[in-house]
Structure formats: structure tokens, C-alpha cells
Amino acid sequence: MARATIVGAGMTNFGVHERPLPDLFADAAFDAFDDAGVASPEIEALYVGNAMGGMTENDTHLAPTLASHIGCPGVPAQRFEDACATSATAFKHAVEAVESGRHDVVLAGGVERCTPETGLDTAAMTRVFVSAAHRQYEQPAGLTFPGVFALLTKRHMHEYGTTEEHLAEVAVKNHFNGTLNPRAHFGRETSVEKVLDSPIVADPFHLMDCCPFSDGASGIVVASEAAAESFDHPVDVAGVGHATDVVPLADKTDLPATQAARDAASQAYGQANTTADAIDFAEIHDCFTGAEVMATEALGLFEDGAGGPAAAAGRTALDGEVPVNPSGGLKAKGHPIGATGTAQLVELTEQLRGEAGERQLDDPERAVAHNLGGDAATTVVTVMEARQ
Amino acid sequence: MSDTDPSADRLDYVAWADRLRDGELLGQECAECGHTTAAPKAACVRCGSRTLAAVTLPTDGIVHSETTIGVPPEGFDGEYQVAVVRLGDAKVLGRIDGAVDIGDRVSFADVLVADDHPAPVFEPV
Incomplete structure (x- = not known):
């Protein structure tokens, strides 16, 4: 029995948007409503993710603002903030709300602007992003978010022999997938040479190992299993795991393990009564190329240390044994922080329905989404299944 | 109470x-x-x-992981190296004065203050 169902999915293009947060969110919400065939008054509650609007746009208390903007005034509405895992945790609460019987049909989603449309330049946004690292024990040393994942990845390279070329292959794959996704921020291919020739952001990461600063929104209409009967194209949410790890990162027992992902995956697979071997494809939080390598291992798709060589060998390509990030991932699709988690679920929904266009995989039945926040200290893993 | x-x-x-x-x-x-x-x-x-x-904590330790920051946040000037340093049973994040690799020995040498918050600085030994 599914914990919940997704009956509608929508998102904006990811990229650069002049439109402010309410209009961006409305575009994604209405795309999801139209996909589900619901009108605003049918939505019983709103679970919305926005990580940094208070810092970037002086915009807080967004939940009732957004509910009002999309024609859902008066419903219980709440905003979530868990760094880059913001909208996945919003989604988790939406699932629990319909699973418990509190509500039948709700909206989960996220919205964020990270490009210079906010008025902030690269140095200012780099400071905003690093607010998700420990204020007292990490920020004073001058750490950045690429630096956080560089510290995890360098240790992975030291322990397992992962190379910069392996990392670059992840970027090449995700850029190719992005060329097949009309909503992706980047629609052009790249090469290992171009990645390795791009400037260093935080070694081993070159600019082309890093996801872009993006604007965008995404939305998911979540319904209880009983309510799903009245919708045309429900997809089952079989498991949602949510775990955290120790902060700051120096206190983590095993840096490249990304333990929260392992714990969240174990929960999600258990709820779905499945294993990593039965996963047909994955959307993974590839904020940096090294993050995708570590996540493929933490999710059990590959043995520890095998993630880099697996990517380089094409095992995670669209035609590989377990395609990873068919959407282009954060690397090519883009990463509007608070919108990313539910955007991953848009891709899972479309692929499991067979509606993913040029990048459609061959009749997938079961998929996993991995959305992490901070120094991998928050991770939400979701298992979804096509309806038989 | x-x-x-x-x-x-x-x-x-x-x-x-x-x-x-x-x-x-x-x-x-x-x-x-x-x-x-x-x-x-x-x-x-x-x-x-x-x-x-x-x-x-011990003042001498081993570099557990490190990275050189090429694009610093507002308030910092790049580039510079940061590291997770193992000091006995604990690990700490600090700034490196010099250049180190994983496994190198370092010593607690100085303190950096950024935005009124201190961070330890280590140098190779």
C-alpha cells in the first residue's frame, strides 16, 4: 500500500527569472493543478519550501502570501527551510498529512531565486549559501559550500582513488541529459577536457563541476491513496525516509559516507519493501559532481568507492544499467535551492508515467529521489512506483 | 527549576x-x-x-581532508586553503598557512578572526 500518491506535477523552466517569488510559484502550482485537473479551492493545505528569501529578497512569511496568490487563502499553509533539502522536507510533511487522514489533497512545492536577479553578486550569494554551514565553527575559517563538498570529496578520492576525470564524467553525462530537457538551465553539452580546463572554485571542483545559481519553482499535488481514485494519472509514493547527520562536518564519523543518505535510504526502501537492486533510475542531488558519486554509493546503487568508475563507464547514463539524473540533475537542469526537492519528484512522476519526451527511459517501474541539505546533514530519500 | x-x-x-x-x-x-x-x-x-x-586539545595533528577555496564569500579574499585536522580523538576545521595534503602533519599556529568570530590556523611541521 502506498503512503500517498502524486496526482499532479509541475515546474517552471529553471534559469534566470525576472518574476518575483509569488508569480514564479504560481506558474509551477498552476502547472501542477492543471496536470492533476484540480482547481485552487480543492487544495486543503500548502507545504512550501523557500530556503533563503529572507536573506536574498527580504521576503519572509511566504506561506500565506503564496497561498493567497494562488487562490488558496485560509488553508493551513507553512514554509519549510532545510537548506537545499527544503522542498523535500515540505513534501514529506504533505505525505504524512494525507497518510494520516488529516487532508485528502494538498500542494507541496518550492520556490527560490539565486541569480543576480536578486541584486546579489557571486560573493554575496556565496556568503548566503554558506549560512547553511556552522556559523560558529565553520564560517569563520572562510569555508564555502563548494568547499564543504570539496572536503567530503577529497576524502573520498583519498580513500578510494576517485579521480577528477571520474568527477568530470558526471558533469558530461548530466549536461547531455540536460540537452533533452526543455526546462533545464543549461541546454548544451560539455566534455571532460572543458570541465578540467574550467577555473577552480574549490579543488577538486572546477566551475563545471558545480551546479549553477538558478531561479525557479516546482509543485506537486499530493493525494491520499483513497482520494487518488478520482484522478487520471496517480503515481505511488512508496517510501519517504528523512535523516540528519552531525553538524559541523568535522564531527562526522566518516566524511564520504554521507551517513544521513544511508539512513534515509534504509527507511525509504524499508517502507517500500524494496532494495537498491530494484531501482530503475534515480534523481540525485548533484550540487557538485562529487556529491553524485557519494550519493550513488550511499543509496546502494554501487559499492563504496565504485561510484566514480561507474559514472565514467556509462553505467549511470540514460542507456546505462541505472540512469542517474535523466533530467540533467542540479548540474544542468539548475538548482533554485528551495525548488529542487520537488522538481526531482516532477521528473520521477513524468518518467514513471512515460511522459518524459526525448529523455524518456524504457518503461521504468520504480525510482528513487535523493535531496540533501547543508553539509549532507539533512537528506530525504523518496521511493516512487508506477501504478500497475 | x-x-x-x-x-x-x-x-x-x-x-x-x-x-x-x-x-x-x-x-x-x-x-x-x-x-x-x-x-x-x-x-x-x-x-x-x-x-x-x-x-x-593537542596542538599537533594530521590533515584529514583539505581544499583550496578559489571563489571566497563576501568578506574574505581568496585563494586560501582550509582543512579538517585530526587532533587526537577530535577533528577541527581550520585555515592552513602554507600548503598541505591529506596525511600531512600540521601544528596549531595562529588565530584568524572573521566577522568577530575566531578560527584556528595550522601550519605544516
């Missing part, structure tokens, strides 16, 4: 930062499970005990 301040004996951030500014790097050891950290907290991150003792 207790009639004494329960945090009176705890090494809190303000005390840790004051000592660091004075050139002393303190950590915290749990009386219950023995876990040691270089990032003092209100309870033990491993077992939850509130019985934590301040300890002086």
Missing part, C-alpha cells in the same frame, strides 16, 4: 572563542561515553549526556 545555572560549568561558545582568541584550542570530552569534540555543544553529540568537561 534548579537554583543554579545548569550551564555555569559548561564550556559554551563564548568561553571557547575567548580562549581561542588567546591562543588556546579547547575541546570537550563526555564523562559518560568519552566522546571528544573540538566543537563544544550543550550535550554530547554521541550519547546526549550533559556532563561534559573542557579539555585542552
